[in-house]
Amino acid sequence: MWKFKPFTHKEPAGLEGRSIDVGSVKILVQKAIAEGGFSCVYLARDAVHMSKQYALKHIICNDEESLALVKKEISVMKSLVGHPNVVTLHAHTIFDMGRTKEAFLVMEFCEKSLVTVLESRGAAYFDEKQILLIFRDVCNAVFSMHCQSPPIAHRDLKAENLLLGSDGLWKLCDFGSTTTNHKCFDKPEEMGIEEDNIRKYTTPAYRAPEMWDLFLREVINEKVDIWALGCLLFRICYFKSAFDGESKLQVLNGNYRIPDSPKYSSSMIDLIRDMLQARPDDRPDITQARALLDWPFMSSI
Structure with a gap:
């Protein structure tokens, strides 16, 4: 279950304040707005067009099953891009961190x-x-x-x-x-x-x-x-x-x-x-x- 409240799980380093390149989009991470399991959603802004807001979903994949789920989520969202009643996926990337992989999904922000x-x-x-x-x-x-x-x-x-x-x-x-x-x-x-x-x-x-x-x-x-x-x-x-x-x-x-x-x-x-x-x-x-x-x-x- 997603909890829409400040992210309180203790990470070695949070994403707040960081600048991240996700595909062709460069974003500035502002604050956590929802948490769930091994993922967190942040409010972010476009680093070039500061008036643009995004929702950044950060997912930590500890095994092949969780990685497959992320890839499936991305695939489904890409197949539905352009539909007015589906949250838009603007950009995505998966970083290989060695023992884990981290996925970043830049999505339409809805308040x-x-x-x-x-x-x-x-x-x-x-x-x-x-x-x-x-x-x-x-x-x-x-x-x-x-x-x-x-x-x-x-x-x-x-x-x-x-x-x-x-x-x-x-x-x-x-x-x-x-x-x-x-x-x-x-x-x-x-x-x-x-x-x-x-x-x-x-x-x-x-x-x-x-x-x-x-x-x-x-x-x-x-x-x-x-x-x-x-x-x-x-x-x-x-x-x-x-x-x-x-x-x-x-x-x-x-x-x-x-x-x-x-x-x-x-x-x-x-x-x-x-x-x-x-x-x-x-x-x-x-x-x-x-x-x-x-x-x-x-x-x-």
Whole structure:
């Protein structure tokens, strides 16, 4: 889980104040703005054009697995460059430090996450149009991933991974959890490896039933993102998780309740219910989900 607070982990030498060449971009590192595991995100400025701000992601790779994850994250971001609802990757490089490798990703800087926005609203719920404007942006980003060949599943769609850009659009970030390995896992050794991957790269509150229990023998594919979108839409509407306590049994049994307030249209409720179908085949794909967003007032936007 990313923590958006000053980076407190004691490093031999922090990056603050340093000048770093990342690809064709020379940046000045200012301050840490988020931390997570073996990585940290910094606010940085362009050393030539000082008015330009960036987010610099610094990742320490201690083994081949972590290095492969970084390379995958870079590859996915490069394949999505130019999409208005995906955080832009401006430059990247990987330095060989001997025993470890250090990756630097220079990305578009976004000041707020969806979590920040939700928490700052107090009890002031969004109206339906506001919700759909946010959700449309998210679905557009997911659509771009699922339309790749093979489809790319994000696997960690959540409010923390949605950032508000300076252009007013919502942007999807953090592509280290992505996969194109879509299959049914039925061999014990494969199941053990996949269960470990699911624990490491997905978030319980947004985790689909087929990821909680591989013995369901369901194909695990990009439909896990549709479930996560249902959880995300529920949170945007009601400011809480659909499955309180992040319980496996709650998810497997589809044990959630639509709150009595605030009141939303039947179309909104149906969209949540369609995406939170326990069986992947019963959920809409991203094309169908986007079509379900076609409320009358959305056509004028």
